Amino acid sequence: MIIKATHPPVRILTIAGSDNSGGAGVQADIKTISALGGYAMSAITALTAQNTQGVAAVQLTPPEMVRAQMRAALEDIGVDAIKIGMLGDAFIAASVADVLHDVTAPIILDPVMVATSGDALLKDDAVQVLRSRLIPMARLITPNIPEAEALSGQKITNLRDQRAAAEALLSMGPKAVLIKGGHGDGDTLIDFLLWEKGEAVLESKRIETTSTHGTGCTLASALAVFLAQNLSLSDAVHLARRYVRGAIKNAPGFGAGHGPLDHGWINTGERL
Numbered sequence: 645m646i647i648k649a650t651h652p653p654v655r656i657l658t659i660a661g662s663d664n665s666g667g668a669g670v671q672a673d674i675k676t677i678s679a680l681g682g683y684a685m686s687a688i689t690a691l692t693a694q695n696t697q698g699v700a701a702v703q704l705t706p707p708e709m710v711r712a713q714m715r716a717a718l719e720d721i722g723v724d725a726i727k728i729g730m731l732g733d734a735f736i737a738a739s740v741a742d743v744l745h746d747v748t749a750p751i752i753l754d755p756v757m758v759a760t761s762g763d764a765l766l767k768d769d770a771v772q773v774l775r776s777r778l779i780p781m782a783r784l785i786t787p788n789i790p791e792a793e794a795l796s797g798q799k800i801t802n803l804r805d806q807r808a809a810a811e812a813l814l815s816m817g818p819k820a821v822l823i824k825g826g827h828g829d830g831d832t833l834i835d836f837l838l839w840e841k842g843e844a845v846l847e848s849k850r851i852e853t854t855s856t857h858g859t860g861c862t863l864a865s866a867l868a869v870f871l872a873q874n875l876s877l878s879d880a881v882h883l884a885r886r887y888v889r890g891a892i893k894n895a896p897g898f899g900a901g902h903g904p905l906d907h908g909w910i911n912t913g914e915r916l
Contacts, residue, residue, distance in 0.1 A: 654872035660729030667904030668858030675907035687713035696899025725872035750783035754864035780817030855895030
């Protein structure tokens, strides 16, 4: 399938931290949204100093500035979908929830807690805000296994555990839950999708690579574009997974640690 941009392009607001090295966060979101034919806007929740080897420093954005960025985009350009990534602390998370309270566009929440390098990106006090205010707003939440464990209180060691954790998260109010299996064991990567009327087990062969910096950001942003384009949940998830796999396979190999993806690979004429 070849992705064709809509005219005018769907408008996507990403609310996330900045990754100065370009592999994750707002930078990865903008690259993904643009590559898939969307129009990207941003509200930056934090400045980070990081590269493929880790996060050296984090400076959170004042909550009032996060609100101001969001309102400036929403009140003028408008929005067709919203992607939420790194929030940093409870004050920023609450500010985001305040602004989005009456927004009807689909929200894709990637509950970023820890960077690929292992560095913490969410303070403990923000977890309750995620559970009580942001998760219930979401069209789809996309935790990885450690994030799903932290949010649901369920230990995940197999597919049955993934399903139990997804059920616990779905009971918090989102329309759908996608638990990503990249942190699991074995040669087969298993993602589990659950929504009110169904479920899907999504399997793919694990790609042996260190180029995994920003995979969660990239997946959530791709989902935001596809859902804004009115694809079904199932189609959006399948296409987003295929886009991320292509971006991993075509990664440039930069850096000495967990390297970035090639977000623009789809524009070389390759098919999803």
